[in-house]
Amino acid sequence: AQSVSQHNHHVILSEAASLELGCNYSYGGTVNLFWYVQYPGQHLQLLLKYFSGDPLVKGIKGFEAEFIKSKFSFNLRKPSVQWSDTAEYFCAVNARGYSSASKIIFGSGTRLSIRP
Amino acid sequence: DAGVIQSPRHEVTEMGQEVTLRCKPISGHDYLFWYRQTMMRGLELLIYFNNNVPIDDSGMPEDRFSAKMPNASFSTLKIQPSEPRDSAVYFCASSYDRSLGNEQFFGPGTRLTVL
Numbered sequence: 001a002q003s004v005s006q007h008n009h010h011v012i013l014s015e016a017a018s019l020e021l022g023c024n025y026s027y028g029g030t031v032n033l034f035w036y037v038q039y040p041g042q043h044l045q046l047l048l049k050y051f052s053g054d055p056l057v058k059g060i061k062g063f064e065a066e067f068i069k070s071k072f073s074f075n076l077r078k079p080s081v082q083w084s085d086t087a088e089y090f091c092a093v094n095a096r097g098y099s100s101a102s103k104i105i106f107g108s109g110t111r112l113s114i115r116p
Numbered sequence: 117d118a119g120v121i122q123s124p125r126h127e128v129t130e131m132g133q134e135v136t137l138r139c140k141p142i143s144g145h146d147y148l149f150w151y152r153q154t155m156m157r158g159l160e161l162l163i164y165f166n167n168n169v170p171i172d173d174s175g176m177p178e179d180r181f182s183a184k185m186p187n188a189s190f191s192t193l194k195i196q197p198s199e200p201r202d203s204a205v206y207f208c209a210s211s212y213d214r215s216l217g218n219e220q221f222f223g224p225g226t227r228l229t230v231l
Contacts, residue, residue, distance in 0.1 A: 032218065043207060043222040044159075090159065094218050103149075103172060104220060108158045 002027045002095050006107035013081055014115045021076040021110050023065075023091030033074040034092040034104065035065055044090065050074065061085070083114045120223035122208050128229045134196040137226045140189055141210030149220060150183055150193050151207040159207075165191065198230045 005024045035047040048059025055067040065076045091107040121140040141148045149164040163173040168185045185191040205227050209220040
């Protein structure tokens with residue numbers, strides 16, 4: 001079965017620090033990959049997505065993620081975080097061609113706290 | 117489009133009462149998902165529909181929970197009877213175009229408190 005692992009449950013950084021949040025998935029076939037962000041008190045919003053092509057994907061607000069197929073990873077990065085990036089970040093995977101392909105599996109989330 | 121609409125935004129009820137949460141997906145979307153989010157368990161998929169038909173309800177915690185989708189523009193999640201451990205934020209999401217890789221669009225959520 002598909003699964004998504006986010007090993008960092010809570011990350012605390014100072015403003016201007018660089019960010020990398022880990023995401024690993026288990027599925028041997030073709031995948032669509034997503035990062036969603038949930039700001040405090042709000043609903044999940046799409047940050048970026050990977051379907052095919054360039055494995056380095058750029059999203060909104062200066063975020064990017066790199067798909068490394070050999071490592072089954074899709075880590076999220078930002079070179080310089082801001083206080084407004086304080087949120088919870090969810091990695092998600094949809095296995096294309098899987099019987100329940102429309103069901104996206106979400107990771108457990110990583111809470112990011114930015115110190116002003 | 118107004119996006120996914122959920123009502124009510126907040127619900128406070130007493131243990132044993134029936135609770136009904138409502139969702140209107142984005143027009144044209146043919147997949148609808150119900151999630152529950154708590155501090156302890158994170159984001160859990162409860163059930164999802166395709167073309168109004170329930171496809172996977174394996175995440176529904178127990179028989180007290182039921183979900184329906186009578187038409188393409190409306191779904192309900194009902195809890196009867198409610199218990200304090202059902203307190204959570206319930207999100208509805210919808211998706212459609214496979215070329216988008218099933219990107220899901222989330223509603224604002226319903227914060228349920230069962231006393």
